[in-house]
Amino acid sequence: MSNDALPRQAELRQWSAREIDAEGNVGLDKMPRLATAVVDAAGPATAVLKCSKDQQGRYLVRTRVEMNVLMTCQRCLEPCDVLLGTDSVLACVWDDVTTGELPAEYDPLVTGDVTDLHELIEDELLLAVPAVAMHSTEECQALSVKTTDDVIGEEVETTTRPFAGLSELLGSSDTN
Ligand SMILES: [Zn+2]
Numbered sequence: 001m002s003n004d005a006l007p008r009q010a011e012l013r014q015w016s017a018r019e020i021d022a023e024g025n026v027g028l029d030k031m032p033r034l035a036t037a038v039v040d041a042a043g044p045a046t047a048v049l050k051c052s053k054d055q056q057g058r059y060l061v062r063t064r065v066e067m068n069v070l071m072t073c074q075r076c077l078e079p080c081d082v083l084l085g086t087d088s089v090l091a092c093v094w095d096d097v098t099t100g101e102l103p104a105e106y107d108p109l110v111t112g113d114v115t116d117l118h119e120l121i122e123d124e125l126l127l128a129v130p131a132v133a134m135h136s137t138e139e140c141q142a143l144s145v146k147t148t149d150d151v152i153g154e155e156v157e158t159t160t161r162p163f164a165g166l167s168e169l170l171g172s173s174d175t176n
Contacts, residue, residue: 006047012092012115015051016059023048028069031122037129039079042068047121058102059092061109065124071133076142080135084128090120 006024015022025044028035045067052060066085073080090109091102099108109120137143 005044006117006121008116008118009114010117011113012051012061012109012111013059013113015049016053016061016092019052021048021050026118026121030118031125034069034122034125034129037126038069038071038082040070042070042081045084045121045125047117047124049117058106060106061090061092063088063090063120063124065121065128067125071130073135073140073142074132075134075140078135078141080133080139082130082133084125086124086128088124 004024006022006026008030010022014020023046025046027044028038028041031045045065048064050062052062054060064085064087066083069082069084070079071082072078088107089105091106092111092115093099093102093108094110094112096108096110099110102108109115134140135143
């Protein structure tokens, strides 16, 4: 079920009235704004939508979206894996005017009769993109270099050995 592509369009107010749930995938090729914010994706986004009405008759869409993407680590400039994930409760509104009347736990979804689900999923993921992506401290190459530089005494000796081996390698490749 979750391997299916999410339909592009939905009449979410009808889905909410009929309490329809849906899940599916959205590929990065369907989300051009997200594609400019990340380097690549490990696979498509997975999305789960649960539609319902609340007691005030609002049309609600509970969304859970996850996607594994590659971004550039701002410490070492190598690619790093980032899991984008969001959980939201969206309330369908016709315009920005009604947005202010929503309870704080709802996020407004300004939409007409038909909603572009791919744009909706893309909007959710864009909110989850970190301003600065970085490896964890254990994984980051910039930090592992810095750590060995900071080590004093006999351990400095051991960190210089790979460079000696490297110069031998470079010398042998010059003779080829
Ligand atoms: Zn890094």
